[in-house]
Amino acid sequence: NAGVTQTPKFQVLKTGQSMTLQCAQDMNHEYMSWYRQDPGMGLRLIHYSVGAGITDQGEVPNGYNVSRSTTEDFPLRLLSAAPSQTSVYFCASSYSNRGDTIYFGEGSWLTVV
Amino acid sequence: AQSVTQPDIHITVSEGASLELRCNYSYGATPYLFWYVQSPGQGLQLLLKYFSGDTLVQGIKGFEAEFKRSQSSFNLRKPSVHWSDAAEYFCASRGAGSYQLTFGKGTKLSVIP
Numbered sequence: 001n002a003g004v005t006q007t008p009k010f011q012v013l014k015t016g017q018s019m020t021l022q023c024a025q026d027m028n029h030e031y032m033s034w035y036r037q038d039p040g041m042g043l044r045l046i047h048y049s050v051g052a053g054i055t056d057q058g059e060v061p062n063g064y065n066v067s068r069s070t071t072e073d074f075p076l077r078l079l080s081a082a083p084s085q086t087s088v089y090f091c092a093s094s095y096s097n098r099g100d101t102i103y104f105g106e107g108s109w110l111t112v113v
Numbered sequence: 114a115q116s117v118t119q120p121d122i123h124i125t126v127s128e129g130a131s132l133e134l135r136c137n138y139s140y141g142a143t144p145y146l147f148w149y150v151q152s153p154g155q156g157l158q159l160l161l162k163y164f165s166g167d168t169l170v171q172g173i174k175g176f177e178a179e180f181k182r183s184q185s186s187f188n189l190r191k192p193s194v195h196w197s198d199a200a201e202y203f204c205a206s207r208g209a210g211s212y213q214l215t216f217g218k219g220t221k222l223s224v225i226p
Contacts, residue, residue: 031212033212033213035214035216040218040219041218042203042216042217042218043157043203043205043216044216045213048212050212090156092214101159102147102207102214103159104149104156105156107156
C-alpha cells in the first residue's frame with residue numbers, strides 16, 4: 001500500500017515553462033486535493049476534487065489547472081510558471097468528508113527561476 | 114469561513130521540559146481537528162485527531178491534545194520533550210461535511226539539549 005505518491009520530488013523550472021506535478025493514491029479515496037506551502041503561511045488549498053470528473057477551486061487557484069479522469073490520479077498543471085509559484089506542493093486524499101483522516105504525499109519542491 | 118490560529122510562531126524548550134502548543138479555531142459548529150508534524154524537508158505526519166467524544170485525545174510519539182469547546186481551543190501537549198521533537202507543528206480544522214482542511218500557519222519547535 002503506497003498511500004499518496006507525488007512526483008517529481010524536486011524540480012527547477014524557468015519562468016514561462018509549463019509542467020505537471022503528478023499525484024496518485026491507491027486507497028480508493030474519493031477526495032483529492034493540492035496544497036501549497038510557503039514560509040509563514042501554512043498550507044493553502046489550490047484545487048480539489050470530490051470524485052472522477054469533478055474538480056473545484058480552493059483558496060489560491062490562479063496559475064494552476066487540474067483534472068480528474070480516474071479515481072487514482074489528480075495531476076496539477078502549471079501552465080506558465082512564475083517565480084511566485086516557487087513553493088512546496090502537497091497532494092492529499094481522503095475517503096470521504098465524514099471526518100476521515102486526510103493523508104498527505106511527501107511533497108514536491110518546485111523552484112521557478 | 115473557518116480559520117485556525119496558532120499564536121506562537123516559534124517556541125524553544127529544553128529537552129525534558131513539558132510542551133504546550135496553542136491552537137484556536139473559528140467555526141460555527143464543532144469541527145474535526147487535527148495536529149500534523151513536519152520535519153525539515155519532509156512531508157506531513159498526522160499526530161492525532163479529534164472527531165467527537167472524549168475531549169482528551171492521545172496521539173503518536175507521546176503527544177496528546179485537549180479539545181475545549183468553551184475556549185475554541187485544541188492545544189497540543191507533551192510531558193517531556195525529546196530532541197527529535199524539533200519540527201514544525203500544524204493545527205488544522207475541517208468542518209463537518211467538508212472535504213477541505215484549513216491550516217494554521219504553524220509553530221516551529223526548537224529543542225535545547
